[in-house]
Amino acid sequence: MKFSDASSTRALRMFECFANEGKPLSLSEISAFMNTPISTCHALVAVLREGGYLYTNRKSKRFYPTKRLLRVAESIAVNDPIVSYFEPYLRQLSKATQETVILGTRQDDSVVYLEVVEGPQVIRYSAEPGDIKPLHSSAIGKLVLGEMPNEERARILAQLSLDKVTDSTVVERTALDEQVRDAHAAGVYQTCGENVSDVMAIAIPVIVYDDLFGVAVAGPRERMKAEYEAIQGALMQVRLALKMDFD
Incomplete structure (x- = not known):
């Protein structure tokens, strides 16, 4: 089963369509x-059917993915060394804080979430692995900026598009630079309503195999504020455990 770059993108978009709709779809749909x-x-569906990734309902002539993609994805996920290493600590942190915990890293001029452990609360911050977030408005994004050498950060900030994601998003470059410098000195980064208006997130940096990762706790702003010291303490404990384990 061979794809061009454009066809590969369309194949991913097609699977996203099935995920969003949650039902078999006709070719026209x-x-x-x-x-x-x-x-x-039609050509893309034919290739995916041949590869065993789609099947056709004979009566309705509609298509739906088989579980082959799920098996491939599960195999990939199980063998991810970074996520596997972090996962027990992320679950421990979520249990301790009762909030959503995120593992992320830099991807070009953004942050990509590698793992998300959602908290047990009915009202909570929800996200998914693979979500892409801006550097300037997310806690892990600010962490990425703050952990850069000063010269690199100045260069990145000069070229970043500082979009106003919410009314609270910091879009002035000098103010953002000062904010992440202060956070770097403190060892803790946070956003408060800057990426999602009613969500606060607190993040710490962790180095594994010479790569920078961010571990963040995120939840409703008022609840996070009320538990700030306890959440920060839990983050620091996990950071220490990660460092000792890795060392």
Whole structure:
């Protein structure tokens, strides 16, 4: 089963369509959802069926993914050395704080979430692995900026598009630079309503195999504020445990 770069992107988008709709789809529906010509979708569906990733309902002529993609994804996830290493600590942290815990790292001029352990609270911050967040408005993004050498940070800040994600987002470069410098000195980074208006997040940096990762706790702003010291303490304990284990 061979794909061009464009076809690979369309294949991923097609699976996202099935995930969003949660039901079998006809070829015309796939074409409409993807805003892609039927002829292109037909060729892509044929390749995915041949590879065992899609099957067709004979009566309705609709398509749906088989579990082959799930098996491939599970195999990939189980063998991710970074996530596997962090996972027990992330779960421990979520249990201690009762909030959502996130593992993220830099991806170009953004942050990508590698793992998310959602807290048990009914009202909580929700996210998914693979989510992409801005450097300037997310806690792990600020961590990435703050842990850079000064010269690199100045260069990155000069080229970043500092979009106003919420009313609280810091979009003035000098103010953002000062904020992340102060956070670097304290060893803790945070956002308060800057990426999601009613969410606060607190993050710490961790170095593994010479790569920088951020571990963050995120939840409703008022609850996070009330438990700030306890959450910060739990983060520091996990950071220490990670360092001792890795050393």
